[in-house]
Amino acid sequence: MATTYDAIIIGTGQAGPPLAVRLAEAGMKVAIIERGLFGGTCVNTGCIPTKTMVASAYAARMARRAAEYGVGIEGEIRVDMKKVKARKDAIQAPHRADVETMLRGAENCTVYTGHARLESAREVSVGGERLSAPRIFINVGGRAVVPAMPGIDQVPYLTNSSMMGVDFLPRHLAIVGGSYIGLEFGQMFRRFGSEVTIIEMAPRLIQREDEDVSAAIQEIMEHEGINLRLNAKCIALGRQGENINVSVDCEEGAPEVMASHVLLAVGRRPNTDDLGLEKAGVLQDERGNIIVDDELCTNVPGIWALGDCNGKGGFTHTAYNDFQIVAANLLDGDLPGYDPRRVSDRIPAYALYIDPPLGRAGLTEAEVRRSGKPALIGTRPMTKVGRAVEKGETQGFMKILVDAESKRILGASILGTGGDEVIHCVLDVMYAKVPYTVMERAVHIHPTVAELLPTVLEGLAPLR
Ligand SMILES: Cc1cc2nc3c(=O)[nH]c(=O)nc-3n(C[C@H](O)[C@H](O)[C@H](O)COP(=O)(O)OP(=O)(O)OC[C@H]3O[C@@H](n4cnc5c(N)ncnc54)[C@H](O)[C@@H]3O)c2cc1C
Numbered sequence: 001m002a003t004t005y006d007a008i009i010i011g012t013g014q015a016g017p018p019l020a021v022r023l024a025e026a027g028m029k030v031a032i033i034e035r036g037l038f039g040g041t042c043v044n045t046g047c048i049p050t051k052t053m054v055a056s057a058y059a060a061r062m063a064r065r066a067a068e069y070g071v072g073i074e075g076e077i078r079v080d081m082k083k084v085k086a087r088k089d090a091i092q093a094p095h096r097a098d099v100e101t102m103l104r105g106a107e108n109c110t111v112y113t114g115h116a117r118l119e120s121a122r123e124v125s126v127g128g129e130r131l132s133a134p135r136i137f138i139n140v141g142g143r144a145v146v147p148a149m150p151g152i153d154q155v156p157y158l159t160n161s162s163m164m165g166v167d168f169l170p171r172h173l174a175i176v177g178g179s180y181i182g183l184e185f186g187q188m189f190r191r192f193g194s195e196v197t198i199i200e201m202a203p204r205l206i207q208r209e210d211e212d213v214s215a216a217i218q219e220i221m222e223h224e225g226i227n228l229r230l231n232a233k234c235i236a237l238g239r240q241g242e243n244i245n246v247s248v249d250c251e252e253g254a255p256e257v258m259a260s261h262v263l264l265a266v267g268r269r270p271n272t273d274d275l276g277l278e279k280a281g282v283l284q285d286e287r288g289n290i291i292v293d294d295e296l297c298t299n300v301p302g303i304w305a306l307g308d309c310n311g312k313g314g315f316t317h318t319a320y321n322d323f324q325i326v327a328a329n330l331l332d333g334d335l336p337g338y339d340p341r342r343v344s345d346r347i348p349a350y351a352l353y354i355d356p357p358l359g360r361a362g363l364t365e366a367e368v369r370r371s372g373k374p375a376l377i378g379t380r381p382m383t384k385v386g387r388a389v390e391k392g393e394t395q396g397f398m399k400i401l402v403d404a405e406s407k408r409i410l411g412a413s414i415l416g417t418g419g420d421e422v423i424h425c426v427l428d429v430m431y432a433k434v435p436y437t438v439m440e441r442a443v444h445i446h447p448t449v450a451e452l453l454p455t456v457l458e459g460l461a462p463l464r
Helices: 016-025 040-044 047-064 081-105 180-192 211-223 316-331 365-371 386-391 419-432 450-458
Strands: 007-010 030-034 109-113 116-118 123-126 129-132 135-138 142-144 172-176 195-199 227-229 233-240 243-249 256-259 261-264 268-270 303-305 349-352 358-362 375-381 397-403 409-415
Touching: 007 016, 016 030, 016 081, 016 109, 016 316, 030 123, 040 047, 040 081, 047 081, 047 180, 081 109, 172 180, 172 243, 172 256, 180 195, 180 211, 180 349, 195 243, 195 256, 211 227, 211 397, 211 409, 243 261, 349 419, 358 419, 365 375, 365 397, 365 409, 375 450, 386 450, 397 419, 397 450, 409 419, 419 450
Parallel strands: 007 030, 007 135, 030 109, 135 303, 172 195, 172 261, 195 227
Antiparallel strands: 116 123, 123 129, 142 268, 233 243, 243 256, 349 358, 358 409, 375 397, 397 409
């Protein structure tokens, strides 16, 4: 006999817990199931711990640069990795505990632990139990891809999850993958004191971004002594004594990287295998993402998919927004004049947390060019931003793209100090659906990085 609920939620990442509480508060009898750590990726192996470690790495960097600012620090700057990990654990642990406490304390909400599988379009099994509900919400997230490269089964390797247990300094960390996760870990471990080599199959880092952004990031990495192996083909792993030998067939450089540790950062895959989707008839795409419509409904009525497992976002803020969309459309639909919330209302936005960070909103320059729309572009190097000069952090540049006809902002890349915050000025003007001239005429605070945004807009020129 199945225990009956009004709603079953699988996964306690960024969407599941707030949805469980919202549905329970609305009077539904809710079951939520977690097979691993409460809070999911962001809390345990993603955003929070990595950004905490990025902060330690920044402190090490600034300590080494102290003399540039007239500050004397005697002796060599050394990083105590046990303390870095302890700080990270201390900051992250309460988040995990808070999620579990909130769920266990919520009225109308029952927490199950174990691996959940769909048994039908209305039934889920967990451990030896069966639960049934007319509504099932899948929030199972994703995990690191382990590519089938030669030798992978012969050597130990790290992923973003096992990196969380590292409380020592790798002598030489080789990172396979030169995108967001690889770059963040690469720069941080270089700052901690490791030799770091980033191996990327593509001809440039972080391919999804514009070429000028990739080039500036490459410069930032190389400036800190990070070895880059681009165009790496035929990557293979092997053991050589204590070392891991990563063989790469690159256009330049030695054919082998002799590393003490290897981190795989080649992408993420959704946790949709072994979920019983086929028993419920839920469709997936070729990457394993659950196919959803604009309101996050799957092809099976009564089943929704939220967060990384639907392939619509890949970020904490998009997973949380998925919760907002689903909860509002389910619970607020009877409000007078209710306008359903949709994924397509969302403007793509994210940050890369290297130092200085990259803040991104909307289209890249390459995407604008491909669209064929007449457009305007404005740029400014951080060397011409007073606040950046004062802080001694002048790497990077800003770039804003505007639709020449509607005058709406199409996208922006802010690579530079404060870029992860400054981008929100642009994002909010985009959400307001107003012409760029609104921000051009705004008076921003001096001295900030954001004060130069109106200046960038004053200098817009046709995109050729
Ligand atoms: C190193 C790293 C850094 C990141 N940094 C950022 C960042 O700075 N900013 C940002 O926005 N995003 C960042 N992300 C991405 C972000 O962590 C994810 O987008 C976000 O956590 C997705 O949330 P989610 O709710 O979809 O899934 P998750 O947080 O992955 O949660 C899914 C949960 O479901 C559970 N689960 C899975 N299958 C089952 C099952 N069958 N039964 C029961 N439970 C199950 C899992 O154990 C997990 O707890 C980062 C990711 C990584 C890996």
